[in-house]
Amino acid sequence: MSAGEVEDTGGASVREDRPVWGTGAATGVGSMPGEDAREAARTVTGTLEAFPFLPELPARGPGADMTGRTIGLLVELYAHLEPSGWRISDRPGRDTRRARSWLGEDLDALEEFTQGDTWGEDAGRRALKLSAVGPWTLAASLERRNGEAVLGDSGACRDVTASLTEGLLAHIADVRRRVPGVRPVLQLDEPMLTAVLLGRVPTASGYRSHGAVDRAVAEGALREVVGACAAQRVPVVVHSCAPGPPFALLRRAGVAGVSFDAALLTEREDEAVGEAVEGGTVLFAGVVPGDRPPSAGLSDPAGSVGGVRALWRRLGLSPALLTESVVVTPACGMAGASPAYARAALDHCVRAARSLADDPE
Secondary structure, rough: OOEEEEEEEEOEEEEEEOOOOOOOEEEEOOOHHHHHHHHHHHHHHHHHOOEOOOEOOOHHHOOOOHHHHHHHOOOOEEEEEOOOOEEEOOOOOOHHHHHHHHHHHHHHHHHHOOOOOHHOHHHHOEEEEEEOOOOOHHHHOOOOOOOOEHHHHHHHHHHHHHHHHHHHHHHHHHHHOOOOOOOOEEEEEOOOOOHHHHHOOOOOOOEEOOOOOOOHHHHHHHHHHHHHHHHHOEEEEEEEEOOOOOOHHHHOOOOOOEEEEEEHHHHHHHHHHHHHHHHHOOEEEEEOOOOOOOHHHOOHHHOOOOOHHHHHHOOOOHHHHHHHHEEEEEEOOOOOHHHHHHHHHHHHHHHHHHHHHHHHO
């Protein structure tokens, strides 16, 4: 093994000075349209050959969405569906079993399309992105028995974080067993993180909001998950399609990347973004709309990443950093798109990433 390389738990030699997904990469966010797990897996692994992801198919119903999938991963913590959402319960019921069943179906399909000739001889050395709801969005979404969010109870928040962490490690181990040698990347979906930090998550009555979570506490919970995954050689990316992702906090928590809707980024974030990139944080730039109808067209890959190039020039960053520091993605999940558009959007992301690699200037 050469200098600068370490052995990952799957036996692959991984360079520490470059991301496991390589350079000039593109991937998706999470959700896909339709109810056919095999078709979704076929599309994702066929289009995103270098950096596919495990799709979510919310159209199948409760338990198949990102929150339901995450509920099914929790260890010794159970929940069931109420009209208001997911609520903690004493034992696993049909809702939890359904969520686990959907995930099992998704994993079966992924396993099928990441074997043998489908992925080629190098199948076991590819990055694969898994996703789950992060600890703070989960705390803001999951209800305690009294109907109030877990977010309002600091002890319950710690319990949820611990349960989530243990469940994610088991999930990662299962994926490695199914796809030997694969290099997992974990995405934590945190669309409510900014609201949690600003005290904008409403209580059950809707008449007031939960207090803002201290940034050190928020950072600590994220660091707990990130650290546990890092010990298993799994980099963590945090995704938020809300305005104002807390780049500095996420960088301090040790995340490998921040995934965001590029259209919502403003020059107010320039300093934080620049510091993140210079500190080695990768930007998962959501530059392709997640639900635009096919008639709108996706004909200009270079134009789609024009804003990324403009950001780089504005920050005075070296163009040579672009292909290592940016992964091209849709702006958010594509559950509401047509299957044809979803396929076209993922292919467009690949071509846009190639455009950055070919012409970083």
